[in-house]
Amino acid sequence: MKIAFDAKRIFSSVSGLGNYSRDLVRILSEYYPENQYILISKKTSEKGSEILKRSNISHLRTSKGTLSRQFKTGTDAQNLGADIFHGLSGELPLKWNSKPIKKVVTIHDLIFERYPEYYTWIDRKIHFWKFKKAAQSADKIIAISEQTKDDIIHYLKVPESKIEVIYQGCHHAFKEEHDDEFIKAVKEKFQLPDRFILNVGTIEPRKNLLNVVKALQGTQIPLIVVGTKKPKYFQLVKKKIDQNKINAQFLTGVSMNELAVIYRLADIFIYPSFFEGFGIPVIEALFSKTVVITSNTSCLPEAGGSDSVYVDPKNHLDIQAKIKFLWENESERKRRADKGFDFVQKFNDEPIANELMNLYQKIMS
Incomplete structure (x- = not known):
């Protein structure tokens, strides 16, 4: 199986979302080494360099262009022959071609809905729109807790059958x-x-x-x-x-x-x-x-x-x-x-x- 990941957070974040993304790819490559794991992002960094040393993990630089993460990452994965695309931080690409590919997205929380006072109005609107689009596009949604699953059902109006709770571990x-x-x-x-x-x-x-x-x-x-x-x-x-x-x-x-x-x-x-x-x-x-x-x-x-x-x-x-x-x-x-x-x-x-x-x-x- 060939699995592609939106790897932005793997290379850009030192805490929560970055740790989740790096650990998820690391443990998959360790326990299921027969698969190919492709990290797609505009750039790499020292933060994710350790997992790139593994023989079954590779990096693909996103095609150039305006909003390439949103409009090129998905088709890059399809053109590479990926079976699955996994968005690790609540988002999925907005554009796809006709080649078959399954889509998974992990949603970590909907705090911007529960505690709007911590966010600007525009940030709340953007977050909600992106998460809603990803939830609609995905074949399956991973919630990292039962609490998050309940919030996805409540705020994004997603049927329970589309959501799987898979907890995360730590470094x-x-x-x-x-x-x-x-x-x-x-x-x-x-x-x-x-x-x-x-x-x-x-x-x-x-x-x-x-x-x-x-x-x-x-x-x-x-x-x-x-x-x-x-x-x-x-x-x-x-x-x-x-x-x-x-x-x-x-x-x-x-x-x-x-x-x-x-x-x-x-x-x-x-x-x-x-x-x-x-x-x-x-x-x-x-x-x-x-x-x-x-x-x-x-x-x-x-x-x-x-x-x-x-x-x-x-x-x-x-x-x-x-x-x-x-x-x-x-x-x-x-x-x-x-x-x-x-x-x-x-x-x-x-x-x-x-x-x-x-x-x-x-x-x-």
């Missing part, structure tokens, strides 16, 4: 053991305290770091934050940290292997986002055997399982109580971390690869 760095020397080097490089709670994700209103900071008022618990800063919201968070003398560090320039070590060193991972399509950081923490505090909303209980600790993300006093409970109870942290590690095995590479290939084979038959 293999979070599943590997790291030697003591590397762990020590990471701790020294970032001047990490002996004990801390960790937050990972873009520093923006939806991720709700401000309520974590409020929850830490009056405590001496160190907070480590790894994530891209959105200037306006970051300044709001920083002001609250300074006013209340919160012990907080913001780390930048963290590699994936270093991040994996930081997860393992943390006593608690905290992720009280208001809404997520899935929440990969929760999975990363569980694979790292670190107990998770996350929101009782959206898909986060799907990702966290029964032994993570859930909070009302709007209530900083609830967040504070759950932090203190775990911070002061080592045996409870370990018990929940061990149970969480058992639960997260369902998000391992092999079952995800099998589900993806079953879907591809289903639409081809």
Whole structure:
């Protein structure tokens, strides 16, 4: 089978959509090496260079032209004889020729519909139009959670039979053991305290770091934050940290292997986002055997399982109580971390690869 992918995010994104795209292609090539996987994009970059080293993965530069991703990528795949085209980030090309090809699109979330206040009017309209067109054009839609499936049905008016829920996993760095020397080097490089709670994700209103900071008022618990800063919201968070003398560090320039070590060193991972399509950081923490505090909303209980600790993300006093409970109870942290590690095995590479290939084979038959 020859499978083509819209590879823009593989080479352009360092976080969510990029990680999903790179991991999906990587695990397919590993567990189903007999297929050909073609990454189609205008350009490549260092971000996706690792998977291009695999013999069954190749890159095709999109044909030149205005809006080539929208109008040339699909026909490029058809002319190459691809059996399937998979749009990895909610979009499919707008133009196709008469050659047969099956179309799959992954939709990660519809946050722009649920929380329009986080988007401009024009961005919401463009996102909705693109997602709606892709949903109509696709032979099958992959939703990355039951929550996203429900939103696709509700907002895009898609029949349930057209949607398959296939969860995503995380980078293999979070599943590997790291030697003591590397762990020590990471701790020294970032001047990490002996004990801390960790937050990972873009520093923006939806991720709700401000309520974590409020929850830490009056405590001496160190907070480590790894994530891209959105200037306006970051300044709001920083002001609250300074006013209340919160012990907080913001780390930048963290590699994936270093991040994996930081997860393992943390006593608690905290992720009280208001809404997520899935929440990969929760999975990363569980694979790292670190107990998770996350929101009782959206898909986060799907990702966290029964032994993570859930909070009302709007209530900083609830967040504070759950932090203190775990911070002061080592045996409870370990018990929940061990149970969480058992639960997260369902998000391992092999079952995800099998589900993806079953879907591809289903639409081809």
